[in-house]
Amino acid sequence: MDVALRLKDVTIAYHGHPAVHHVNGGFETGSLTAIVGPNGAGKSTLLSALAVLRRLTNGGIERHAAVSRPGAIAFLAQLSGINSDFPLRVLEVVAMGAWPRVGALGRIDRHERDAIRQALHEVGLDGFEDRLVDELSVGQLQRVLFARLIVQDAPVILLDEPFSALDASTTHDLLGVVTRWHQEGRTVIAVLHDLEMVRVHFPQTLLIARELVSWGPTAQALSSTHLAQANQRSLAWHDTASWCEVPGQRPARTQEAT
Amino acid sequence: MDALWMPFVEFAFMRRALVASLALGLISGPVGVLLVMRRMSLAGDAIAHAVLPGAAVGYFLAGMSLPVLGLGAFVSALLVALLASFVASNTSQKEDASLAAFHLIALAIGVTLISMRGSSVDLMHLLFGSILAVDASALILIAAATSVALILLAFIWRVLLASSFDPLFLMPFGQSGKWANQFFMLTVVLTFVACFQTLGTLMAVGLLMLPAIAARSWSRDIPKACVLASLFAMGSGLIGLLLSYHFSLPSGPAIVLTAGLFYLVSLLFGVNDGLLLRFIPTARHRES
DSSP states (O other): OOEEEEEEEEEEEETTEEEEEEEEEEEETTOEEEEEOSTTSSHHHHHHHHTTOSOOSEEEEEEOGGGOSTTSEEEEOOGGGSOTTSOOBHHHHHHGGGHHHHTTTOOOOHHHHHHHHHHHHHTTOTTOTTSBGGGSOHHHHHHHHHHHHHHHTOSEEEEESTTTTOOHHHHHHHHHHHHHHHHTTOEEEEEOOOHHHHHHHOSEEEEEESEEEEEEEHHHHTOHHHHHHHHHSOOOOOTTOOOOOOTTOOOOOOOOOO | OHHHHHHHHHOHHHHHHHHHHHHHHHHHHHHHHHHHHTTOHHHHHHHHHHHHHHHHHHHHHHSSOHHHHHHHHHHHHHHHHHHHHHHHHHSSSOHHHHHHHHHHHHHHHHHHHHHHHSOHHHHHHHHHOOGGGOOHHHHHHHHHHHHHHHHHHHHHHHHHHHHHHOTTTTGGGOSHHHHHHHHHHHHHHHHHHHHHHHHHHHHHHHHHHHHHHHHHTTOSSHHHHHHHHHHHHHHHHHHHHHHHHHTTOOHHHHHHHHHHHHHHHHHHHOTTTOGGGGGSOOOOOOOO
């Protein structure tokens, strides 16, 4: 199997304290993986590094040639990172997905408009094009953002806690979209908290508690032994912790979280 | 009725003042709405004050020549905006804090320079402008600055809106979000440089912010609010000039007071979130 994204000794630190510590492994092309772990375990940090939004402190992420063009990795931030009171129209938000093709000045032609309408249909928001996003419910907004991902049509899709704060029917519909992406052969990686959902819908799981605990088929990765290990790890920072030496490398500066 | 157009028919300086305020109103609408929407109302204020030291230096070099004043103003405002965003992106200081710091320094330098060399009449000119002294060359400068600002805004429009809604979305596609922000600061600076010559550094913010805030009371939709804000600003220019002519008021404050009136009326009667709506019982609602 091809590997879409390969992690090589990835470490990401904030103010010198690692949030993700020496993680190795690969996401196979076409795999559907859940990233699971306690709060503060580095899940979102790792995901944003995969999305090339964050510099690594050490190590590297190798991208397969097919996913190295800009826009090939679609990223859905947590809802809290979005200014949902900025009154764009639903059509405009979904059209942002066409960015890799139209850029800042290109025209949204009929072809793109059809794709946008089709995407809104797929997430169950027919006829919402002209609504302002600041009047949508949380669930409707997340459906709009999924429609944007559909329009972006990327081979790799990263989702940061996509189902938090959503009701059962919205979660069901959007999980259907994720499953369809998997069937279409896209690589999908999602940070999740609901272990039941992971066991039912996600074939692969990466369990992390700052360091990698387990990574593989979900049933094995989420065994009770592994879960106990993840929960036991202390995630507190120790200001007096000694520096982690990497032979022949000076630690690079990291970007601060905002 | 003659009172409405005779001043413009009779006097060339009134015609030039009118053209200048219409041009300023046109650019003020969208720039003001974007400043309000991006919660940068006070950043606009800060940049407006930052034009003062440059304008003062220009004044010493060439006297009351609007092109030289404009160039000086442009350089110092741009310097403050760039310094502030440089400090914000390279330290943990937020942009509004560094903008506050640099604009206060700039303001103090400006007032000191003028008090060292000029008279208080000069200070009044720079602070409150003199729209009735706009000559042909100043008019060309205002037209050029507002046109460039408007064209620039059209180019960065989509990036600005996208990054205001979802700041992370554009990051993987390169630096366009960052660039759009810098170019937006440039359009704000250009707008102020055009405005301050006629309205002065203190009053220029008024024409930018008041119509924009008023427009938001009528519509949440951004394009609609931009058009409305431009109309309010141009209306303020026209009415303010007439008030200034008939009651011999200083033109800058007259224009900004009119804009203030638009704001207060919108605040009360606006259909989006006007204050009077709160007193109308809202039992009426649509079928679910």
